[in-house]
Amino acid sequence: MRALEISDRDLSKLAIEAAKLAANYWSSLDGRPAYPATSGTQTSRLFDRPWARAGRGPAILDEFAAIAEHVRPCTGRFFGYVAGSGEPVGAIGDLLASVLNQNCTSWRSAPAAATIERVVVGWLAEAVGCAGFAGSLCGGGSTANLMGLAMARESLLPANDDGARPGVVYASEQAHMSIAKAVSLLGLGRNNLRLLPVDEDFRLRTDALRDAIALDRRQGRTPLAIVASVGTVATGAIDPLPHLAEIARAEGIWLHVDGAFGVLAALAAPEKFEGLSLADSISLDAHKWLYQPIDCSCLLHRERTAARKAFSYSGDYVRILNQDPEESFAFFDESIELTRRFRALKLWMSLQYHGRDAFREAITRDLQHAQLLARAVQSHPALELLAPVPLSAVCFRHRARDNEAILRRVIARGRVYLSNATINGRFALRACFVNHRTTREDVDEIIVEVIAAADELNA
Numbered sequence: 001m002r003a004l005e006i007s008d009r010d011l012s013k014l015a016i017e018a019a020k021l022a023a024n025y026w027s028s029l030d031g032r033p034a035y036p037a038t039s040g041t042q043t044s045r046l047f048d049r050p051w052a053r054a055g056r057g058p059a060i061l062d063e064f065a066a067i068a069e070h071v072r073p074c075t076g077r078f079f080g081y082v083a084g085s086g087e088p089v090g091a092i093g094d095l096l097a098s099v100l101n102q103n104c105t106s107w108r109s110a111p112a113a114a115t116i117e118r119v120v121v122g123w124l125a126e127a128v129g130c131a132g133f134a135g136s137l138c139g140g141g142s143t144a145n146l147m148g149l150a151m152a153r154e155s156l157l158p159a160n161d162d163g164a165r166p167g168v169v170y171a172s173e174q175a176h177m178s179i180a181k182a183v184s185l186l187g188l189g190r191n192n193l194r195l196l197p198v199d200e201d202f203r204l205r206t207d208a209l210r211d212a213i214a215l216d217r218r219q220g221r222t223p224l225a226i227v228a229s230v231g232t233v234a235t236g237a238i239d240p241l242p243h244l245a246e247i248a249r250a251e252g253i254w255l256h257v258d259g260a261f262g263v264l265a266a267l268a269a270p271e272k273f274e275g276l277s278l279a280d281s282i283s284l285d286a287h288k289w290l291y292q293p294i295d296c297s298c299l300l301h302r303e304r305t306a307a308r309k310a311f312s313y314s315g316d317y318v319r320i321l322n323q324d325p326e327e328s329f330a331f332f333d334e335s336i337e338l339t340r341r342f343r344a345l346k347l348w349m350s351l352q353y354h355g356r357d358a359f360r361e362a363i364t365r366d367l368q369h370a371q372l373l374a375r376a377v378q379s380h381p382a383l384e385l386l387a388p389v390p391l392s393a394v395c396f397r398h399r400a401r402d403n404e405a406i407l408r409r410v411i412a413r414g415r416v417y418l419s420n421a422t423i424n425g426r427f428a429l430r431a432c433f434v435n436h437r438t439t440r441e442d443v444d445e446i447i448v449e450v451i452a453a454a455d456e457l458n459a
């Protein structure tokens with residue numbers, strides 16, 4: 001046999017064994033700790049090794065158990081950050097996408113895959129009330145935000161030919177770090193990012209925005225874009241979209257929505273997202289609140305021409321000779337990527353396997369779990385809710401103990417995992433619900449674990 005070839009029989013055995021490992025792993029998830037008991041020394045001892053000259057064959061699967069033991073499992077009791085749950089049908093879709101190994105640069109290089117991606121992007125747009133928006137899938141919300149702001153820059157302060165000129169970007173002080181990163185990468189200069197004050201609900205204050213734009217204009221600077229956070233990473237606050245859209249229109253500037261965390265909740269609670277369709281571009285993360293395996297993000301945009309203006313620059317060797325609108329379509333004309341995975345297959349399979357109602361129900365349950373926890377916090381004398389809960393992030397604290405120490409103990413106990421946030425200068429324990437596996441009992445455990453950790457500190 002030639003190098004790297006595997007017989008049909010051996011490959012089939014390997015695939016069956018891998019499928020068994022996957023199925024056993026999924027059924028073991030509930031019994032796994034919320035965070036692995038491991039250390040850097042341990043993971044290095046287990047996995048840091050030279051690349052051997054001789055192959056190990058099917059024995060490579062034997063190590064899956066050890067790897068699984070030292071990764072963070074997607075159990076229903078992991079409430080940190082904005083961590084999706086890796087829906088298994090989507091994972092099978094990812095495997096099959098790798099089997100097909102399509103390069104979704106364009107219809108020409110991946111005919112069915114390119115069509116499927118355009119269809120699922122249309123489903124996502126329609127599901128969040130933005131039918132007619134086009135877009136593409138990408139690796140993460142950070143990339144989607146970068147692409148949205150690149151479109152803003154190229155539409156209003158074209159830079160692709162002569163280089164970037166400063167333009168001012170406005171967001172709330174609660175905006176995700178990927179916004180500052182995008183502003184710097186686009187050469188706009190981080191000093192041209194205005195992180196503006198929020199109201200008592202952590203929403204961007206429109207009076208502060210109007211004042212900041214007016215001041216910048218008076219001082220000779222060029223306002224470029226407003227970034228609305230729809231689901232801030234700390235508290236899930238939703239910036240006032242209709243007002244921001246009105247200001248963007250009046251000022252002739254771009255409105256980008258960072259909806260990486262929150263926008264997909266529009267599937268279950270559309271009333272919270274009024275004004276979303278007025279945006280010029282919207283990022284959303286299917287690997288967060290649509291439960292898909294990482295990676296699966298999406299940038300939606302209203303004007304395909306704006307995407308082409310920002311991203312189209314073809315070398316002669318990829319020039320498309322076909323005139324048919326479907327067959328001449330190229331994602332590389334509308335995104336920063338050239339070689340692209342067939343990310344759409346997992347969505348195509350997972351969304352159709354379960355159907356739209358099931359996703360709506362899972363998101364509704366996440367929203368209810370957040371309210372359940374908020375009520376439990378409010379009714380516990382030792383705990384204090386630190387922020388409103390418009391979506392599914394809950395920030396709270398123990399009134400009398402060191403909350404940072406509580407968090408460390410909660411994580412060490414291993415039953416639930418929480419992360420942290422700073423709310424009005426105070427250290428907050430934070431639980432976020434974007435996991436279809438979470439049960440009501442899992443939610444109840446949060447308070448039990450926090451109080452137990454606080455008691456241990458006292459002991």
Ligand SMILES: Cc1ncc(COP(=O)(O)O)c(C=O)c1O
Pocket residue numbers: 081082139140141142143145176178229231232233258259260261285297
């Ligand atoms: C509001 C918000 N924007 C952007 C991002 C970045 O998304 P990603 O981690 O997929 O790059 C996150 C991640 O949590 C987020 O919560």
